[in-house]
Amino acid sequence: MIESSLDLGVIGNGSFGALVDTCGKVVWSCLPAFDGDPAFCSLLSPRDHDGGDFAIELEDFAGSEQNYLNNTAILRTVLRDRHGGAVEIIDFAPRWRQHDRFYRPVMLIRQVSPLAGSPRIRVRARPLADWGARLPETTWGSNHIRWLLPDFTLRLTSDVPVRFIRDESPFVLTHPVHLVLGADESLTRGVAGFVREAQERTAAYWREWVRYLSVPLDWQEAVIRSAITLKLCQYEDSGAIIAAMTTSIPEAPNTPRNWDYRYCWLRDAAFVVRALNRLGATRSMEEFLRYIFNIATSDGSLQPLYGIDFSEQLHEHEVQSLAGYRGMGPVRRGNLAWVQKQHDVYGSVVLASTQLFFDQRLADPGDANAFHRLEPLGEHAYALHDQPDSGLWEFRGRAEVHTYTSVMCWAACDRLAKIAARLQLGDRAAHWRQRADRIRERVIAESWSEKHGHFTDTFAGERLDASLLLLADLGFIAPEDPRFIATVEAIGRVLKRGDALFRYIAPDDFGAPETSFTLCTFWYIDALAAIGRKDEARELFERILKRRNHLGLLSEDLDFDDGEAWGNFPQTYSHVGLIIAAMRLSRSWQEAS
Incomplete structure (x- = not known):
């Protein structure tokens, strides 16, 4: 501890x-x-x-x-x-x-x-x-x-x-x-x-x-505590899921990276829904989809985040009456990311919705009407898959065509094709499959670098970022594909320090990152297991679990040297990563008998 x-x-x-x-x-x-x-x-x-x-x-x-x-x-x-x-x-x-x-x-x-x-x-x-x-x-x-x-x-x-x-x-x-x-x-x-x-x-x-959670055999205490924590971060009046309960706990000592996380990022919420669905806690998905249908515009356009009461404008300003965490200001109220273009949100919402159409346990499963309400999101994803945006890391000073964004746009079209097939809507299934295939071809052509021997963070880019670890988990590429294996290995060499990972290392609007991003470390652990390095992944996972606080909770970031927690708390992203990695790495229940 x-x-x-x-x-x-x-x-x-x-x-x-x-x-x-x-x-x-x-x-x-x-x-x-x-x-x-x-x-x-x-x-x-x-x-x-x-x-x-x-x-x-x-x-x-x-x-x-x-x-x-x-x-x-x-x-x-x-x-x-x-x-x-x-x-x-x-x-x-x-x-x-x-x-x-x-x-x-x-x-x-x-x-x-x-x-x-x-x-x-x-x-x-x-x-x-x-x-x-x-x-x-x-x-x-x-x-x-x-x-x-x-x-x-x-x-x-x-x-x-x-x-x-x-x-x-x-x-x-x-x-x-x-x-x-x-x-x-x-x-x-x-x-x-x-x-x-x-x-x-x-x-x-x-x-x-807790009794009805489908927990893995191993690390049950950690998974259960993370699941309860995620549940506590959903505002049930609307179905919104907040990124964290706090504002302005800096990502590292004396950095201006102090943000207000008390809002619903569609991306973060979709990750939470996905993790809870894997545990069998599907009510959060149904409540989040109710939230989505309340904020979706008639043309299906979405912004990256909203207030828990569906508010669209979250004007950001500094609060002078609070000195900040350990006196490290500024303290911010509101978050300017609401004005950004982050095109991956369309894929995030469709991914979060997909289980609605396949899970027979649900009292009100998805039907053709619900599918048609999702289709405008797919249209936006297709139209925007090769357009510059701020990306999932919310860069404030640059816009590029980010590989992760484009893959999430592919995921929107891919899942819509699968949902349409499930509903026996043949024409729509063919329509979305064609669009998904076009995006996939474009992404592979633009983001694979023969020069570097790995996928890059942007089209025709030079850099790595940790979101590339998700390509196999999203189904975009097979985990045994040599290109994915090479990308995971490159990320381990470039972004890993000790037991933890940077999101990226290139300087951004606020300088070079200083601390590890806990979710990315869990992504790396999951990717190691996917490419066959499961023993190494388990050992790393055990060491990261020891970085939780005394109650089993995680913030957003960890210091590379002393493991001290930084960033907003408790961070839903981090607990999602823990759950997904634990379920990937755990022994099967049959192995216990």
Whole structure:
């Protein structure tokens, strides 16, 4: 385990999320949803006010330990003092099925219990407003405190005396206490009974959800934790899947590569859907397709990302009231990538949709009408497959015809042909197969370099990038094809440093990359297995698993030297890569018998 400030746990329920540090302090949570005002923002260092956190502080603190309750999103933190005292904090967001829907309020529940000795604690609930710029107006009653945030009134209901919380007074913890933080609604029953029932029902929900995952034989703990994390990153009101819960955690120390990831990139979401589909968790696919059909224009045109509420314009600006992660600004709100041209999104959406037409378990499988709604995406893919774009790495200063983009345009046409054949739409199947074949011929002619002996990142290019590792997985080329094998080997020589990979090494708008991109390392592991180097892939996979934090979570990037985590957190891309690689590398269940 690598000790770092990203040793955080994540809790949530499909409505919002929160990050909790190793001492049980809530350091990040946007309310009332992923894209909202970060009422808890201490992770990004408020400049003018103390707070932006929700802490249970133990006097004479000596150390802590932390874990998730088995197969759940319920986090347990134990704090120990120097005198043998200890307290347990249980944190979760309630989620269970109720009245033919899911009960998932914007609510964070905390139960604090004494484990040993006479521990003395202090409850410090200190939300901030307007991105940490001001203290919110506060009111209080007999058993609650309210904070008036810009778009949300936050209420904390507790059986801790309100004055103790309001004045942050220390007290000896002699029995379990309960704190329910959420919308400004009164609890209609005792807080202790509500918390006990909520924990039981939430634990039962997650364990039932995990029970039906089709997990591999090996690395089940890692796969299950990654699957739960991906589930926590879907905003179920709309079906959107965010790239990460945070903004502006830099990709490397003191770099301007600080971005806001609290939105739905169609590419990232499609990767998430694909990973969860492989595990049998198909509901996320159905919800994401509902999101897609809500944002798709009449002509089928798409932009790379959208807000979780279908917003198209995500204007980017710097937030002055937050100094940044470890003081490393700037902090950005919004993301200018929404104006970019990234043509691979058409293939991403069609790929995410394909299982809808082939999986007989689904209650509402894809039909001819759904297929015809996808066809305009294919038309865009065909028209744009040889046009310059910013690429999946979102270059801000250059546009080229990227090989990965063109292959994804091929994938859109290829999958539409297969779907049409499945639906016995012969004319449409022939139409899309012809278009897919034309794109494939063009891509191979333009992106294979006889001079270098490998595929290149752009048409008639010179460079490598890690997205070329996906050519076989996408079905564009056979894994045993010498051209693919040569490309994987070249990437290992050029982009790999130690156990991890760069996305690319050529300088971009912000200079040369400094850290490894975790997803690319998993792509490399998967590609090694595909070309027959499975033992090497397994050994590398085991080493990368040790780079997860103490709870099994991953950010976007890892430092090559010390393995420290950088980039936004938790990163859906990284957990997708872990799942796909584990399923490729695992022994079969038959080998266990």
